[in-house]
Amino acid sequence: MTADAAPVRIGVLGTGRIGRMHADLLSRRVTGATLAAVYDASAERAGETAERLGVAAAGSAAELFSSPDVDAIAICTSTDTHVDAIVAAAATGKAIFCEKPVSLDLADVDRALAAVSRAGVLLQVGFNRRFDPAHQSVREAVASGAIGDVHLVRISSRDPAPPPLEYARTSGGLFLDMTIHDFDMARYVTGSDVVEVFARGAVRITPGLEELGDIDTAVVTLLHESGALTVIDNSRQAVYGYDQRVEAFGSLGIAASENPLAHTGLVRTVDGTRTATLPYFFLERYIPSYLAQWDAFVTAVNHDLPAAVSGADGRAPLAIGLAARRSLDEARVVRVAEIG
Amino acid sequence: MTADAAPVRIGVLGTGRIGRMHADLLSRRVTGATLAAVYDASAERAGETAERLGVAAAGSAAELFSSPDVDAIAICTSTDTHVDAIVAAAATGKAIFCEKPVSLDLADVDRALAAVSRAGVLLQVGFNRRFDPAHQSVREAVASGAIGDVHLVRISSRDPAPPPLEYARTSGGLFLDMTIHDFDMARYVTGSDVVEVFARGAVRITPGLEELGDIDTAVVTLLHESGALTVIDNSRQAVYGYDQRVEAFGSLGIAASENPLAHTGLVRTVDGTRTATLPYFFLERYIPSYLAQWDAFVTAVNHDLPAAVSGADGRAPLAIGLAARRSLDEARVVRVAEIG
Amino acid sequence: MTADAAPVRIGVLGTGRIGRMHADLLSRRVTGATLAAVYDASAERAGETAERLGVAAAGSAAELFSSPDVDAIAICTSTDTHVDAIVAAAATGKAIFCEKPVSLDLADVDRALAAVSRAGVLLQVGFNRRFDPAHQSVREAVASGAIGDVHLVRISSRDPAPPPLEYARTSGGLFLDMTIHDFDMARYVTGSDVVEVFARGAVRITPGLEELGDIDTAVVTLLHESGALTVIDNSRQAVYGYDQRVEAFGSLGIAASENPLAHTGLVRTVDGTRTATLPYFFLERYIPSYLAQWDAFVTAVNHDLPAAVSGADGRAPLAIGLAARRSLDEARVVRVAEIG
């Protein structure tokens, strides 16, 4: 933001867990942005957030989209509503932030991207981990050439606790709900698209998931256009806390992001040394990345820049995820080009 | 705070660097507290903060103290004004938070404590490091008996860059301005008062400091009532960032707080491994401790509890600091009891 | 060894790089063992080691095998000669240590194991990494139940510099020469056999390797009988040093072995913190594991115990490696049972 730019007034669509978090951040902690209004299909839920943060609750999504007091829309509703919301928001000419995944369906994503393209508006997709300073340092080590050509990437990405069994019915499954962040990370760190996927998975944590066609434990191997190989491992339940590590191995060295600890204290006794636990989950670990994500959005709006995470960046991990799903089902290597 | 307690409305006296920080935190990020108003001897400076945070700027300190919309006063002015402000605030029956040091003069501190005692109000002194989770983990390892009887404590406390030479004229010098945090830490971690001090210092960073009777580099040894020995080292200029480490050595082990790093990324090449820098200074490192300090204040107000850091806790490090100064001047061991 | 057991007198067959290392260790640093004699097809090479260590050089392999002054044979020759040496040594009734891999051919391994079984002699296979205290701590955390059921294992195993191109003609390729250690580690850490393999590889370091049918960069996914998934990544050239890490993820936590550093010194400046390099290669990192490997051998000989690393433990990683090779060639999942 230039010193005299007016704040970007952002309307938040959807005030569930992630929408409330964005509303909170926008209300208080993002320089150059303000929370303009909120909307949720549940008027009660919207009202609570609106009152707590001292903003208006729009009477309808359409009202939010068309409000002259709203410069940009943050789409934080359930995944199945994202595309229609993008299309509607684009029609008003407003800048758009959309949570991941854009959709579970590629044709729908293409519909959204076409609307955005026609309208010439900004669309930034919510892959917040790109804005984590440790993961960024890995990307920078690659981009600067400090570790040479990338040969291998390894990503461990493990949640602290599984969602309810029912969640699997609408989430799109592990690959589209959770691993999609890692597919994005693989593209981000290497700067290279993915051409081939092999996935192996298991149900180790939540019995009953098999019947819903889902898994909770996985290993996925990706081949990039550049020839780099990425391997991802996932679990829905790392009891020791949110485990998020990325490592790029190249011809001149490695760059890696380790897990932070809750604090830097240690106790050393005759039994060895004990250090603190990991941050529990994304709210404990990634707030700085969510803030930096909004900083990037504000900068793009104010300076008419391309999105830091574009619609194409939103589409690509979905295609990889669908390829991973097919690889798992058919126990074979699947080319991303097969998916479309 | 109980769920239905009204927020504690806090008026901030002094809107210099530290006062602005407190005003910012109170305005936005402390559950159970609100920023009620600000005052500064410079109306312009007060006005800027008031406008930025959307609160009133009081027309005088007296107005702030007597306002019915203010439940508590945060004293963030220059050190020489603290005691009068405490006395005035106490007279209104309001709860008081006062930045460290309370004063550079023990008799003045006693005057403040007497006023607080007479008024029966809460006084919490701003030794924020007690609320840092890593330093707290050291205290907890001592208090729980996990490391047995404490024999030795070592504290490294080094600022990233020296203040201007002129600052030495009013700061009280290294021991009262900077080491005072470490004297408090030594008492906090051991849970034991200090009876004897030996200090050695030097001017290594800021030429000209000698003529002002100050130093910028020091080693101080403390003997506690419990028999524990604490050793503190200080520098005004750690070019690698704000270095704050505490270690307690006991009969069953050690507990220590290490420095956090700016992020957890690393790069490993043929030259070895490089990790991130330290947070630059207290704003980068200690915001969570400042927030926890306010949480403790709010809890004490709402539940009528003793202060987490009492007036006596504010007085003791001043006496140690004065003893350290005398030790340095006279090149001998000084008992704190000599100081009064 | 019981206090009064006579030392186990060991004859070393083959005095190339690895044979010389074993001879050195046995000559000086293994309690309960002595170096009895050496033999090498090159009399000159054998003579150098014999003279340096003050032992006899046998005139032939047969002489070494039949010597009454030799209790056990350490087979350190090239891989293609291992099986015949095992058969000949077994015929003399002597205990046998054989370097990995036992052979590149499963039928040959079976021939060796049959000879060992008929003779009733001890055969210990040289998977030294099982004796590294850090990797052992991972195994112990699994075996003790400390991390619960194992869901995922990740192994990074990277050499500092590639062998000469010509080496690929006889080494059996990356999977049988290098990854074979990791296949063993996967079985060791999980305590579970491998049933299925998927391998992906590339030539990124040594041009010309393709024409020899080999690779220098790989990712391999293993499915264990227990349901655990292991993922291995390999490179022939980690310029920052010998990189050997194992991590087991289970229902109650993770256990991992990190890389040691050459020393514990660090330098912290305005540019961040720099620590030491990794040990360069196996001689710098794994000597303690080679010593512990010999301790286990001596204990097994003296107490008539089963081998710590048995003939079956030597066979299994070969079958996995052959399956990995087929998986790479055919770009599909291969069941180990297909290999035989």
Next chain:
Amino acid sequence: MTADAAPVRIGVLGTGRIGRMHADLLSRRVTGATLAAVYDASAERAGETAERLGVAAAGSAAELFSSPDVDAIAICTSTDTHVDAIVAAAATGKAIFCEKPVSLDLADVDRALAAVSRAGVLLQVGFNRRFDPAHQSVREAVASGAIGDVHLVRISSRDPAPPPLEYARTSGGLFLDMTIHDFDMARYVTGSDVVEVFARGAVRITPGLEELGDIDTAVVTLLHESGALTVIDNSRQAVYGYDQRVEAFGSLGIAASENPLAHTGLVRTVDGTRTATLPYFFLERYIPSYLAQWDAFVTAVNHDLPAAVSGADGRAPLAIGLAARRSLDEARVVRVAEIG
């Protein structure tokens, strides 16, 4: 050693704990040196080591000193015999290695140094920690200018378990027996002599030590000629293992040596992360430094170089230790020049 230099044949005087260690190392693991013979006042004790290592036990110290098969003498007897042994060995023209401390008496040290000087022989004093690669890296960071001018040094030096009470009668006390290593380290790391000492101590571990005039817990502050300040903390009982850390703080950064761990394994659960214990004591931690110390000795002998740790380096820490003792007794700052 040049490639064709004959090995330096070393006779070990004294086969107690430290003498046996040196004999073992010289017998097997020092390139360019051999163990020539041993002598101990206890013929039985000498005989055991001689037999175990396959060398002769001399019939008397004089026999060892005058033997034509001995090039150098390693003095490993009790401290009170060092000086006479140095004088006798010097008279034979042999190179001398002497364990620390050279003596508990400065006049005696001077007598030894005079004899060495007259004879023109090499005398290297056994401050092995100078050869530890981590401590060396601290020295190198200072010597190279990487951390600028040194302002502060902190040394933690803690043994795992106290010696028997009786040991205090002859050891010279904590400062001459144990802290003497740290006084040497302070000189080594800074490259600057010590001019002033302040010591504070306590008995926290071994009741009864007071009556023998000794302590087991100490903090010592040193002022160097360069203006640097060193602070040392000592304990006779760090139950978590041998704790040896050095840190130099300078105008451009810090260099530090951390404690190694027994291995690099870790276990991370819901309770946090647990890592391995420290090496237990000097035999577990410092063998590489003892080997490097012998390498330096061999190099000095073969190339007629000055000792890496000279007689003057042996004398200086004794003077500092005596000053520390007086500082403790008189509760004041003592200048080293007062001691003589």
